[in-house]
Amino acid sequence: MIDRIPFLSPRMEGERFDEHAIPLELLKDLAVLEEMVIEVAKWRYLQDHEDRKRTPRGFTDGIALKLTAVEPGSAIPRIDLFAQSDGFFPPGSQVYFEQGREHILGAIDAANRDGRISDYLPESLLGYFDRIGRSLREGEAIIFDARNATRPARLTRSSRRKLLLASSQTRELTEEVTLRGTIPEADQDRMTFDLQVTNGPRVTSPLALQHLPTVLEAFNGFQKGTRVQVRGIGRFNRNERLQGLAEVEHIGILDANDVAARLDDLRGLKNGWLDGRGFAPSPQGLDWLARCFGSHYPDLLPPPYLYPTAEGGVQAEWSLGTHEISLEIDMDRRAGEWHSLDTETQVDDWKELDLAQPGAWAMIAEDIERIRVVADEAAARASAAALIAEEFAEENERQPGLAGERP
Numbered sequence: 023m024i025d026r027i028p029f030l031s032p033r034m035e036g037e038r039f040d041e042h043a044i045p046l047e048l049l050k051d052l053a054v055l056e057e058m059v060i061e062v063a064k065w066r067y068l069q070d071h072e073d074r075k076r077t078p079r080g081f082t083d084g085i086a087l088k089l090t091a092v093e094p095g096s097a098i099p100r101i102d103l104f105a106q107s108d109g110f111f112p113p114g115s116q117v118y119f120e121q122g123r124e125h126i127l128g129a130i131d132a133a134n135r136d137g138r139i140s141d142y143l144p145e146s147l148l149g150y151f152d153r154i155g156r157s158l159r160e161g162e163a164i165i166f167d168a169r170n171a172t173r174p175a176r177l178t179r180s181s182r183r184k185l186l187l188a189s190s191q192t193r194e195l196t197e198e199v200t201l202r203g204t205i206p207e208a209d210q211d212r213m214t215f216d217l218q219v220t221n222g223p224r225v226t227s228p229l230a231l232q233h234l235p236t237v238l239e240a241f242n243g244f245q246k247g248t249r250v251q252v253r254g255i256g257r258f259n260r261n262e263r264l265q266g267l268a269e270v271e272h273i274g275i276l277d278a279n280d281v282a283a284r285l286d287d288l289r290g291l292k293n294g295w296l297d298g299r300g301f302a303p304s305p306q307g308l309d310w311l312a313r314c315f316g317s318h319y320p321d322l323l324p325p326p327y328l329y330p331t332a333e334g335g336v337q338a339e340w341s342l343g344t345h346e347i348s349l350e351i352d353m354d355r356r357a358g359e360w361h362s363l364d365t366e367t368q369v370d371d372w373k374e375l376d377l378a379q380p381g382a383w384a385m386i387a388e389d390i391e392r393i394r395v396v397a398d399e400a401a402a403r404a405s406a407a408a409l410i411a412e413e414f415a416e417e418n419e420r421q422p423g424l425a426g427e428r429p
Contacts, residue, residue: 044099
């Protein structure tokens with residue numbers, strides 16, 4: 023007989039989970055959680071049986087954690103414990119699995135509240151958190167015991183880091199990262215490449231066969247400034263300094279005017295960058311602007327040229343057909359001045375925008391799309407006319423009479 027016992031219903035918190043869906047990358051965290059629960063259960067058993075050096079054979083037989091449903095709400099996976107019993111008594115190890123769960127939740131909650139993590143778990147088991155919560159982003163959390171108002175066990179990037187650093191055995195920790203930069207070196211013999219992170223260190227990364235063409239393209243374009251975006255698992259020391267990449271999940275060539283890459287360039291500016299004058303844009307402002315473009319400006323639209331302003335802001339410029347467009351962005355006030363000039367008709371459009379409102383970004387995207395369509399149609403007409411004129415000229419060379427000459 024198999025008993026099915028409710029075990030955990032962690033709630034995902036963050037913008038990515040608003041659609042009541044769980045990104046597949048987070049399922050890896052739940053798989054590691056089962057492995058950790060088993061090891062903590064074994065540790066608890068040995069604490070109660072100090073005369074034993076190892077758990078009895080078959081300690082985990084008949085016990086399994088399974089994802090059985092995603093409950094209504096903000097992406098709540100339901101994890102049940104399946105325990106095989108003889109119909110009258112549960113397996114003896116079941117209680118240690120449940121104790122293991124409580125110790126894990128206690129450690130997570132202690133980290134979130136700056137409590138004593140060692141009261142719940144030994145250092146040797148804290149390393150599992152290197153793979154649990156690794157894909158969490160800023161502002162996201164896994165709330166493992168959401169129904170418990172006093173001890174919700176809220177795992178964030180910050181509390182995960184505290185859990186890992188609570189162990190003196192931790193030399194490095196890993197996090198999912200997105201990096202941009204250039205590739206100055208690629209070694210096909212060792213299957214590695216070096217990434218020079220924009221405004222950051224130069225780090226070595228493993229080179230998977232499927233990424234080889236992209237890496238070689240970026241390497242060959244290094245002198246021309248070809249840049250890439252790399253998403254993968256970064257290795258950091260205890261001082262949060264990037265040491266390298268443990269794994270590369272995706273790599274792609276960036277557009278020459280890629281917004282995020284250009285904003286990375288602006289992060290390197292210092293006060294006085296303009297002949298002793300000029301304020302550097304604030305890191306917080308650049309982070310906000312990157313999120314705005316990432317969330318509200320469609321990838322299919324032409325990216326703007328971005329320039330710093332002397333006041334510490336950013337100016338975005340587009341040149342589309344006969345239109346010259348600029349958006350001067352004050353990142354402190356979250357405001358912008360929009361200016362669009364049709365150089366052919368001299369029609370001038372100027373307006374102030376509240377860039378804290380999504381509607382302002384929707385207007386920007388709509389205007390850019392409308393002007394781009396007009397510019398593309400005009401370019402297509404001009405190209406068609408030029409082609410017709412070229413064909414007519416070639417035909418006229420073969421048959422001069424077509425030009426109106428009398429035979």
